[in-house]
Amino acid sequence: MPSGSNEQxxxxxxxxxxxxxxxxxxxxxxxxxxxxxxVEGQTLVVFGPNGAGKTTLxxxxxxxxRPHAGSVxxxxxxxxxxxxxxxxxxxxxxxxxxxxxxxxxxxxxRYHASLHGVHRERVDELLDALAMRxxxxxxxxxxxxxxxxxxxxxxxxxxxxxLLLLDEPYSNLDPAAVALVEPLIGGRAGIRPRTRVICSHDxxxxxxxxxxxxxxxxxxxxxxxxxxxxxxxxxxxLYT
Amino acid sequence: xxxxxEVAKAPGAAGLPDAPQAATPSSPRRQGALWPTVRALLRKExxxxxxxxxxxxGMSLFALSTFVVFHFAxxxxxxxxxxxxxxxxxxxxxxxxxxxxxxxxxxxxxGGFDGFLLAPVDRSAMFLAKxxxxxxxxxxxxxxxxxxxxxxxxxxxxxxxxxxxxxTLALGDVGVAVIGxxxxxxxxxxxxxxxxxxxxxLPLFVPIVIGGSRAxxxxxxxxxxxxxxxxxxxxxxxxxxxxxxxxxxxxxDFLLED
Numbered sequence: 001m002p003s004g005s006n007e008q009x010x011x012x013x014x015x016x017x018x019x020x021x022x023x024x025x026x027x028x029x030x031x032x033x034x035x036x037x038x039v040e041g042q043t044l045v046v047f048g049p050n051g052a053g054k055t056t057l058x059x060x061x062x063x064x065x066r067p068h069a070g071s072v073x074x075x076x077x078x079x080x081x082x083x084x085x086x087x088x089x090x091x092x093x094x095x096x097x098x099x100x101x102x103x104x105x106x107x108x109x110r111y112h113a114s115l116h117g118v119h120r121e122r123v124d125e126l127l128d129a130l131a132m133r134x135x136x137x138x139x140x141x142x143x144x145x146x147x148x149x150x151x152x153x154x155x156x157x158x159x160x161x162x163l164l165l166l167d168e169p170y171s172n173l174d175p176a177a178v179a180l181v182e183p184l185i186g187g188r189a190g191i192r193p194r195t196r197v198i199c200s201h202d203x204x205x206x207x208x209x210x211x212x213x214x215x216x217x218x219x220x221x222x223x224x225x226x227x228x229x230x231x232x233x234x235x236x237x238l239y240t
Numbered sequence: 241x242x243x244x245x246e247v248a249k250a251p252g253a254a255g256l257p258d259a260p261q262a263a264t265p266s267s268p269r270r271q272g273a274l275w276p277t278v279r280a281l282l283r284k285e286x287x288x289x290x291x292x293x294x295x296x297x298g299m300s301l302f303a304l305s306t307f308v309v310f311h312f313a314x315x316x317x318x319x320x321x322x323x324x325x326x327x328x329x330x331x332x333x334x335x336x337x338x339x340x341x342x343x344x345x346x347x348x349x350x351g352g353f354d355g356f357l358l359a360p361v362d363r364s365a366m367f368l369a370k371x372x373x374x375x376x377x378x379x380x381x382x383x384x385x386x387x388x389x390x391x392x393x394x395x396x397x398x399x400x401x402x403x404x405x406x407x408t409l410a411l412g413d414v415g416v417a418v419i420g421x422x423x424x425x426x427x428x429x430x431x432x433x434x435x436x437x438x439x440x441x442l443p444l445f446v447p448i449v450i451g452g453s454r455a456x457x458x459x460x461x462x463x464x465x466x467x468x469x470x471x472x473x474x475x476x477x478x479x480x481x482x483x484x485x486x487x488x489x490x491x492x493d494f495l496l497e498d
Contacts, residue, residue, distance in 0.1 A: 062358060063357070063358075064354055064357060064358070064498065065498050066497075066498045084360070087357070087358055087359060087360045088358075088359060088360030090358070092354075092358055094351070094354065096350070096351040096354070097351065098350075098351035098352070098354050098355035098358075099350065099351070099355070100284065100288055100346060100350055100352060101350055102287070102288050102291040102292055102346075103284070103287060103288065103291070107284075107287060111280055111283075111284045112355065112359070114276065114277065114279075114280030115277060115280060115355075115356065115359035115361055116359055116360065117360075139291065155355070
């Protein structure tokens with residue numbers, strides 16, 4: 001099994017260690033015998049067609065799904081046994097915004113701030129950073145998908161997590177919104193304040209973000225290499 | 241009580257200050273203070289209900305309609321004693337089922353479960369907040385339903401029976417809130433949640449109907465009504481509430497797990 005790790009003596013510790021990970025839905029294996037290691041501060045970009053297992057991998061790392069076989073360690077804690085020690089140190093940006101449609105952006109963020117023990121001032125900072133203060137008092141159901149995505153990004157980074165798990169983070173965002181969001185979830189310009197796992201369908205943007213590339217198809221690892229050794233043709237092959 | 245460890249924070253991105261102080265829990269149970277989390281969840285619950293009005297108005301209208309149906313089905317303008325108590329309790333419990341069925345729908349449909357599960361908080365907070373919100377819905381329901389029952393069906397005057405009736409309803413409401421929350425959490429993750437919720441809840445509500453009706457009926461007789469409900473039925477209701485409260489506290493975490 002190839003590894004994305006370049007860990008050596010004295011180098012940063014592993015933030016994510018996965019070995020033989022299998023996860024099933026009924027009889028179907030959504031992930032099968034997956035192994036990888038991601039060092040602190042690195043970005044892993046996961047490519048693969050729909051149903052390849054990308055979201056399942058994120059949900060396992062986020063402690064929302066239990067592995068059915070294999071071992072998973074996130075930020076030094078074994079899952080699922082020590083999941084309680086990891087929650088609060090990871091930020092998840094999923095397909096769904098994980099926000100209540102009837103509540104305003106501010107109410108949603110204040111609710112999550114309460115859950116994470118974060119001061120309310122942080123909510124205002126993020127609303128400002130995402131240019132959402134003018135729409136902060138409107139129910140989410142009245143906002144466009146792009147604006148909801150901005151609020152979801154704010155929720156994801158509200159507690160300044162060490163590990164970001166991002167499922168297509170730029171979906172529904174226009175270029176101006178991407179420019180607002182990028183500094184918060186680590187930029188394409190080389191700013192990597194946190195370890196990140198990103199699911200993407202955009203070979204150009206994804207490869208530019210990546211330190212390590214994982215390609216999944218049918219729940220199996222098809223590609224696991226340092227980003228410098230992968231070109232867009234390798235990624236395109238996953239989708240054929 | 242376990243100590244909490246501070247998380248070593250990475251610098252905030254893009255010049256934004258670090259988020260002030262999320263904490264890493266030191267044990268599975270001790271994950272952030274319980275009551276602030278319950279308060280935040282309860283506030284969210286009540287805000288969502290105020291904005292959507294999906295539960296309380298439906299429960300109240302159902303109760304009013306049921307009283308009207310009983311009025312015509314029994315072909316009488318007033319009821320007392322066992323009959324009055326039975327009508328009141330059955331109507332309230334059936335109306336409560338509507339609230340139970342809606343209790344976790346917003347969380348299941350809008351990702352609220354995942355948002356909560358990702359936070360470093362005690363899972364029991366969700367049980368407490370949901371049970372308290374269901375309790376609030378039941379109290380709101382009874383503010384409408386009890387006076388309507390007195391107007392539409394009750395023969396004897398309501399006023400003398402009110403203190404005993406309120407005490408009995410309070411104990412019954414706690415049981416309904418605890419059992420309803422447990423059942424709703426179990427049902428909401430299944431495809432047949434609208435069916436499974438009532439199927440699981442109704443048998444568990446039977447002891448509450450029995451205890452509530454028996455405690456209430458002496459208060460609602462026309463001639464020589466009792467001034468207080470029968471204590472043994474109040475104790476029965478209290479014991480039932482306690483047993484299910486402990487069961488719910490013990491198993492609720494597992495209901496939220498994958």
